[in-house]
Each structure stands twice: as structure tokens, then as C-alpha cells.
Amino acid sequence: MSSGEGGRRSAQWFGAEGRSGMIYRSWMRNQGFGAEVFDGRRVIGIASTWSELAPCNAHLDRVAEAVKRGVWQAGGFPLEFPVMATGETLIRPTAMFYRNLLALQAEELIRANPLDGVVLLSGCDKTTPGLLMGAASVDLPAVMVTGGPMLNGKYRGQDVGSGTHVWKFEAEMKAGRMTAAECAVAEGCMARSNGHCMTMGTASTMACVAEALGMQLPGSATWPAVDARRFEVAQEAGRRIVAMVDEDLRPSAIMTRAAFENAIRANAAIGGSTNAIVHLLALAGRLGVELALDDFDALARPVPTVVNLMPSGRFLMEDFCYAGGLPVVLRQLADAGLLNADATTVTGASVGENVAGAECFDAEVITPLDEPFQPAGTGTAVLRGNLCPGGAVIKQSAASPELLTHRGRAVVFDTPEEYHAVCDDPETDIAADDVIVIRGAGPRGYPGMPEVANVPLPAKLLKAGVTDMVRVCDGRMSGTGYGTVVLHVTPEAAVGGPLALVRTGDTIELDVPGRSLTLDVPDDELARRREAWQEPPAAADSGYAWLYTEHVLQADRGADFGFLVGSRGAAVPRESH
Numbered sequence: 088m089s090s091g092e093g094g095r096r097s098a099q100w101f102g103a104e105g106r107s108g109m110i111y112r113s114w115m116r117n118q119g120f121g122a123e124v125f126d127g128r129r130v131i132g133i134a135s136t137w138s139e140l141a142p143c144n145a146h147l148d149r150v151a152e153a154v155k156r157g158v159w160q161a162g163g164f165p166l167e168f169p170v171m172a173t174g175e176t177l178i179r180p181t182a183m184f185y186r187n188l189l190a191l192q193a194e195e196l197i198r199a200n201p202l203d204g205v206v207l208l209s210g211c212d213k214t215t216p217g218l219l220m221g222a223a224s225v226d227l228p229a230v231m232v233t234g235g236p237m238l239n240g241k242y243r244g245q246d247v248g249s250g251t252h253v254w255k256f257e258a259e260m261k262a263g264r265m266t267a268a269e270c271a272v273a274e275g276c277m278a279r280s281n282g283h284c285m286t287m288g289t290a291s292t293m294a295c296v297a298e299a300l301g302m303q304l305p306g307s308a309t310w311p312a313v314d315a316r317r318f319e320v321a322q323e324a325g326r327r328i329v330a331m332v333d334e335d336l337r338p339s340a341i342m343t344r345a346a347f348e349n350a351i352r353a354n355a356a357i358g359g360s361t362n363a364i365v366h367l368l369a370l371a372g373r374l375g376v377e378l379a380l381d382d383f384d385a386l387a388r389p390v391p392t393v394v395n396l397m398p399s400g401r402f403l404m405e406d407f408c409y410a411g412g413l414p415v416v417l418r419q420l421a422d423a424g425l426l427n428a429d430a431t432t433v434t435g436a437s438v439g440e441n442v443a444g445a446e447c448f449d450a451e452v453i454t455p456l457d458e459p460f461q462p463a464g465t466g467t468a469v470l471r472g473n474l475c476p477g478g479a480v481i482k483q484s485a486a487s488p489e490l491l492t493h494r495g496r497a498v499v500f501d502t503p504e505e506y507h508a509v510c511d512d513p514e515t516d517i518a519a520d521d522v523i524v525i526r527g528a529g530p531r532g533y534p535g536m537p538e539v540a541n542v543p544l545p546a547k548l549l550k551a552g553v554t555d556m557v558r559v560c561d562g563r564m565s566g567t568g569y570g571t572v573v574l575h576v577t578p579e580a581a582v583g584g585p586l587a588l589v590r591t592g593d594t595i596e597l598d599v600p601g602r603s604l605t606l607d608v609p610d611d612e613l614a615r616r617r618e619a620w621q622e623p624p625a626a627a628d629s630g631y632a633w634l635y636t637e638h639v640l641q642a643d644r645g646a647d648f649g650f651l652v653g654s655r656g657a658a659v660p661r662e663s664h
């Protein structure tokens with residue numbers, strides 16, 4: 088509870104009498120705070136995923152300073168605290184392995200401390216959903232401030248997109264069109280300021296999703312990390328959270344089913360990452376909002392993609408920002424009746440009110456809805472079939488149109504490593520119209536459901552000019568990746584999903600318009616293979632990996648931990664002294 092019996096939560100610490108109160112206040116004063124901060128003002132936590140090991144979030148300490156300014160201005164008492172930084176680039180086996188741990192930390196730290204409200208500072212991919220999940224499970228007033236994208240990458244006069252160009256440069260190098268020395272220069276040009284990936288990868292996607300959900304201030308998703316207005320909006324969030332505590336405006340009142348529908352449609356309109364699906368399913372689970380994989384297909388179908396950003400398009404987040412940012416997209420959706428315009432947001436006003444005057448300043452970057460960058464129905468599709476009874480997804484806009492309907496011979500690899508060991512071998516027995524199956528990359532199998540699905544094509548085919556092939560995997564793909572890649576095949580192979588039964592030489596049929604993924608093997612043969620299937624040994628019998636593999640749910644439930652689904656509230660725990 089943020090208010091009610093006993094007043095604010097923070098008062099149960101700082102307003103306490105006797106020995107306990109003395110302990111709570113005295114030690115805080117070692118930071119130089121005067122007694123006046125304990126006068127009953129609202130205490131605002133700033134949950135920061137700052138870390139030098141998470142480069143995308145390495146400037147969040149400065150964003151936190153701006154938030155603090157705003158909290159002080161509004162008469163609150165800001166206290167910054169660290170939460171696990173799940174940086175995408177360095178963490179192994181994958182940052183996704185730790186998203187739930189970040190959410191668990193955030194939830195527990197918010198509840199355990201004298202906080203009345205919280206500002207969530209995120210940036211890199213998993214930090215945004217992780218913090219939202221944690222905050223949802225406590226349900227104290229919360230506002231998110233994402234750290235903003237890097238400036239556009241620039242190499243030899245060209246725009247270079249983080250992530251997206253890694254795949255491009257690698258393919259160019261393998262095909263002999265780029266030297267290693269040129270690549271070394273290019274890698275420095277790709278990341279040239281603080282901030283998260285400036286393509287429409289998962290970080291930018293989740294920043295926009297958080298804004299569309301109503302959890303961050305309008306326009307907040309797109310200001311570059313180094314833009315003065317990033318710090319201005321952070322300061323505004325600091326002021327706003329103090330008022331939200333008084334209004335008792337909580338995540339559960341903002342992240343309703345209507346808000347999720349808005350986020351899904353916004354994600355379609357921006358051409359966002361497939362990872363948003365997994366994160367939104369997990370987040371909905373925390374809030375008790377009914378949301379299923381098929382909702383993503385149904386809700387997105389009438390929505391064209393209007394934002395022309397890499398990996399599907401040409402531009403980058405800086406351009407999107409200067410064109411007017413997400414408010415323009417939300418306003419366009421509202422005008423077309425594709426937005427639940429009366430959904431509440433952190434501003435206290437509805438999303439429709441927030442974006443009513445949003446103007447587009449560059450119709451090439453944010454196209455009109457009736458002359459879209461990509462037509463409706465070309466977004467992320469949800470597939471069903473005997474190979475994925477729990478569903479699978481494919482990002483059509485990142486795929487090759489001619490491969491969206493394809494029948495081919497399966498070439499099966501039990502792990503991504505097994506594929507990587509042969510893919511550069513000129514003798515490798517893989518042809519351009521084969522279907523590359525990578526399994527063992529699901530939540531339990533890897534473990535952690537890494538972004539390994541868009542494996543590079545075999546070198547001999549790249550040299551021959553092949554640019555895309557159908558790939559099928561129980562893992563994920565980076566939001567900056569592209570290709571005709573079927574992702575999140577559920578149930579995963581490691582728990583005995585049909586993907587575990589595929590053999591090299593089988594035929595797989597992909598029919599995206601028909602929304603199906605079929606293994607063309609008779610049922611009785613599949614039953615025989617199932618008899619012979621043996622569950623792979625567990626990845627660990629102790630430690631966090633054990634906890635993870637024992638409790639992780641499948642992708643259709645967002646790969647959350649079963650024991651973290653739902654909300655556990657903000658009741659003040661028992662005395663510590």
C-alpha cells in the first residue's frame with residue numbers, strides 16, 4: 088500500500104518512534120541528508136540498471152541525477168538504488184537468462200524499502216521489461232524512463248545501424264566484399280555515443296512499447312541518450328512520480344488489457360521486435376491481464392507499418408525522434424480507430440489526450456497510415472501446426488517475400504554450435520532451398536532462449552549470392568536481425584516439443600499467409616520417434632541455472648518463472664529490528 092492505514096509506506100520507517108525510527112533515520116543521515124527529509128514527504132526510489140558492463144545503460148547515473156532534480160522540485164525525497172543490469176552485448180549465455188532475476192530483484196527491493204513510488208531507469212533490451220515486470224508485481228506508483236538511443240551510426244558517409252550492420256558486415260566479410268580492417272573501423276563508427284541500439288531493435292521497441300502502454304511520458308522513448316531533452320523528460324518524470332503517489336496511480340490502473348492492445352498495435356506500426364511478444368506475455372501474466380499469443384496476430388493484422396527504420400527499413404531512431412516520435416504514430420492509430428484512446432497513462436491523462444496534437448515533421452520516416460511504409464498484414468505473424476502446437480512467430484517484414492511460402496528439406500542441428508561448426512565448410516551438405524532447423528535454443532534447453540535463431544547462411548551459399556533461407560528455431564532473434572526465420576517454436580525441443588522429432592531429410596512446409604508450419608511426416612511415424620525420444624539431461628542441478636530451468640515457462644507464457652506470475656502487492660514487511 089502506498090497510503091491508507093498508517094499513512095505512506097515511507098512513514099512506517101522514517102516516521103517511526105523509538106529505537107527503530109532512530110535506526111532508519113540515523114544511518115540515512117550519514118549521506119548528508121538533514122532531518123527535514125523525514126518530515127513525511129514522499130520517498131521516491133529510482134531503480135537504476137546503470138552498469139559499465141551494460142554499455143547501453145552506462146549513462147543512467149546522469150539520467151538519475153535529472154530524475155532526482157524533478158523529485159526534489161516536487162517536494163519528494165529521491166533515493167537511487169541499483170538493480171541488475173542485463174546488458175545484451177556481454178552477458179552469457181544470454182541477457183534473457185537474467186530478465187526474470189532482474190524482475191525479482193526489482194520487485195523485492197521496491198517492497199523491502201521505505202518507498203512510496205518508483206522511477207524505473209532502463210535501456211538495453213531486457214532491462215525495460217524486467218523492471219516493468221518487477222514494478223507490476225509490487226504495484227506501487229511507477230513511471231519508466233528509458234535511457235534513449237545512441238546517435239545514428241555513421242561509416243563512410245552512410246547511416247549504420249547497431250546490430251543490423253553487424254549481420255551485414257559479417258555477411259560482406261564472408262562474401263569477400265569487406266576486409267577485416269574495414270570492419271574494425273566500422274565497428275567503432277556504429278556505436279558513437281551513449282545510449283541503446285538506435286535501430287528498431289528490442290531496446291527501441293520496448294521503449295516505444297513502454298510509452299504505448301502508458302508507462303513513460305509522451306515522446307520519452309525516442310529522445311537520443313545524449314539529447315538535452317532526454318534529461319528534461321527525466322526531470323519531468325521525477326516531478327510527475329511525486330504527484331502519482333498522491334493520486335495513487337498504480338501500474339495496474341495503467342497496464343490494463345486496453346493498454347496491452349495499444350502496445351501490440353503500436354509495435355506493429357513501428358515494425359518492432361518479435362521479442363516484444365515474449366516480454367508483453369510475461370508482463371501481462373504479472374498483472375493478471377488475459378493475453379494470448381494469437382492476440383498479437385489478430386490485433387496487428389489491420390495495422391500497417393508506418394515507421395521506416397532498420398532492420399526492416401532505412402532510417403534510425405534519431406530520424407524517428409526528429410520526425411515527431413511515437414506520439415505521431417499513436418495519434419495516427421487513434422485517428423484510424425486503432426487505439427484505445429481513453430487508456431490511462433502516467434501523465435494522468437489518457438493516451439488519446441497525450442498525443443492529440445502530435446505533428447509529423449518527416450513523412451518519409453513516419454509515413455501516413457494510408458500510404459504506409461509496409462501494408463497492413465505484413466507484420467509479425469503467429470504460426471500454428473504440428474511442428475509448433477504452442478505457436479511460433481515470424482517477422483514478415485524482415486523476411487524475403489518469396490520464402491514466406493516454402494517447402495524444403497529439413498537439415499537439423501541439435502545446437503547452434505553444431506551448425507556453426509559446419510556452416511563455413513565448403514563441402515557442407517546444405518542447399519539454398521533447404522530449411523535449417525536449429526533446436527536446443529529454447530528457454531529450458533539453452534538455457535535462456537538466446538537470440539541465435541537467425542544463424543548466418545552457409546558460407547558457400549553466401550559466396551554464390553544466396554541472401555536468405557528459411558530457418559526454424561525454438562530460440563529468439565535479435566530485434567535488429569532479419570531473414571526468413573521462424574522463431575519461438577513452442578513447445579521447445581528440450582521439453583519434447585515436436586521440434587525434437589524432426590530429422591534431416593524430412594520435409595517442412597512454411598505457409599505464412601496460411602499461418603502454418605507443418606512437418607510433413609505421418610503421425611504414426613512421429614509417435615514412433617516420440618517413443619524413442621529421450622529427455623536431454625538438465626543443464627544444472629544447483630545454482631541459478633537450476634532455478635531457471637526448473638521454473639521457466641514456455642515462450643507462449645513469456646518465459647517467466649511460474650512462481651513469479653501474478654502480483655504480490657506492496658504491503659510493508661515486518662520490522663527488521
Ligand code: FES
Binds near residue numbers: 143175210249288
Ligand atoms: Fe543494448 Fe542493443 S545491445 S540495446
Ligand code: MG
Binds near residue numbers: 250565
Ligand atoms: Mg537486441
